[in-house]
Amino acid sequence: MLTPEDTLRLNVLISTCVAIRIDIYKLVVVGLTENKKEQTITLNPSGDRLKLFKRCKNF
Template sequence: MLSTEDILKLNVLIATSVAIRIDTYKLVVVGLNAKFKEQVIDLNPTGDSDVYIKAVKKLLINQILGAMGGYISYLKRWSRIVEVASSNLALLLKLGEVEAVVAVSNTTNFDKTGLVVCY
C-alpha cells in the first residue's frame, strides 16, 4: 500500500507532467513538465519495493487512463499493430511504461511537433 505522502506527490506529478518515468532501482518517479524540467519524487516504501512499484504503476494507470487492469495487453497489441489513437498518445507517455512509449513511437498518428520525449 502506498503512503499518503507518496499518493499526494504522485497525483501532483501526474497533473503537472507530460511524461513520467519510473526508476525501479533508485525508487524514484521522474516527471517531465511542459518546460522540459524534471520533477523527481523519492518513493518511501514501507515493505517490499517490488510490491510498492507495482502499486505506483497501478495508481498511475488508474489516474491517467481511468482503467483498472488489463492495460499491458492492450499496449502490447497497440504497439504491434499501430492502433494508438492520437488523443491517447500524451496520456500513454504519462504511464512511465516501456510498452506505452513503444506504442506511441510506433504509431502513424505521432505528431513530432506536439510530443517531444527527452528520456
C-alpha cells in the same frame, strides 16, 4: 504499499507532467513537464518494493 504522502506526491506529479518515468533501483519517480524540466520525487517504501512499483504503475 504507498504511504499517504507518496500518494499525494504522485497525484500532483501526474497532474503536472506530460511523461513519467519510474526508476526502480533508486526508488524515484521522475516527471517531465511541458517546459522540458524534470521533477523528481523519492518514494518512501513501507513494505515490499515490487508491490510499491506495481502501485506506482497503476496510477
